[in-house]
Amino acid sequence: MTASEDNRLVLLMGPTASGKTALAIDLVARLNAEIVSVDSAMVYRDMDIGTAKPDAATQAIAPHALIDLRDPAETYSAAEFVADARREIARIRAAGRLPILTGGTSLYFRALTDGLSALPGRDEDVRARLSAEAETLGWAALHARLAEADPAVAARIHPNDAQRIQRMLEIMALTGERPSVLHARGTQGLAGQRLVRMVVCPASRAALHDRIEQRFSQMMSEGLLTEVEKLHARPDLDLSQPSMRSVGYRQLWQVLDGDLSLDDGVARGIIASRQLAKRQLTWLRSLADAHWLASDDDNNTARAEALIMRAGT
Known part of the structure; x- marks a missing residue:
């Protein structure tokens, strides 16, 4: 099979804090692949820590398409994502590489794979x-x-x-x-393409909750509050905007507004992250053709690579 005939598309999914990004980066190192982000918060600039956005060193090793596309005061729709993702997939394939789409925004995944309806524009x-x-x-x-x-x-x-x-x-x-x-x-989704769907998730809900709490604590230690303070100081931002309603940002914004103590804001941020993970898992469990990988399995990279290679035969 030549690169131009390869219609494989890897969808690497999972709830928040499950380790899907790390696995995607490992696969880039082993396959001739490139990552396309499927994350509705990573599209915003200046929102790095709270979105777990890959840093410059990581991007140098494994560039991520579709991050830092918008200012936080702007909006970004599922329709825009689909158009951008299709363009990036075509670009990656034209370069002879394999597209790996990874993230936790189920709305974006559904819009891309199932298609979008012909809906009216804004009024x-x-x-x-x-x-x-x-x-x-x-x-x-x-x-x-x-x-x-x-x-x-x-x-x-x-x-x-x-x-x-x-x-x-x-x-x-x-x-x-x-x-x-x-x-x-609906309109046409990804008919005719070989989708390799993989879900990375801890084996138990307790383990997932622990990972979420640990990651939120790490974000706080890395300066998440300072990041939100800079956004809070902007006169053109408030909680009505989609960017500022992102998990973690909304709760710390309420801290800065004086509506919550810092401890309460952190606790609510962790709870909101767990609720997000629950919603993500509800959708992921509905995917009958998805291959599930345990977050703490040391063989995940090899297993994922084998699944991808098998789809190419």
Whole structure:
């Protein structure tokens, strides 16, 4: 098989703090591969510690595409990710290398593999009206409205996820249809490509929780609070923006606002990370064709390489 005929695509997934990035970097060293990040927080510049973004030394060894794309005051949609990811996959293949997509944003993985619906664009008037309602009623009330109209979509959205709640209600206002119906019509995903799906995860929930707590503590020792302080000092940033609602950033922002003590902020950041991992695992367990690798297995790199090589035969 020539490089131009190789349609393998490695999807290396896992809950937060599971060790998937380290495995991806090991595979780059053993395969002629390149990494594409699938992380909705790593796309933002100046958000390095709290997103566990690979540092300059790591990037020199294993460059990551699709990080540092946006200023934290800007937005980045799943549709933009799909377009960018497709471009990077084509570039990597044209260079004769194997694309390895790794990250924890299930929305991005789903949008890429399953396709996107033909959804309406932004409507600032509708968004302004929804934002005004949220100011009065709260986003939880708007989430409840969405749940009544489209339970399937609402079940996948956290009641505090203002951006996605607003988007789903905007779609209904503009089309008169439920988002789940529009999504079901879908556009082409990755049909015809050989997907090698692998999930890296600790063997037990307790082990995952320990890893999450240890990583959050490490981030704090590396200067996460200082990183958030710099963002907090910017007049153009607040908690309404998707970037600042990222796990860890939101909780420490509340510390700097005086709404939480530092200890409470750290504790809530760890809890939010565990809740994120639970949501990630719910989706990952639905993938019937995924190969699961235990985080603490010393043979993971060899096992993953064998799975990838087998897909190429």
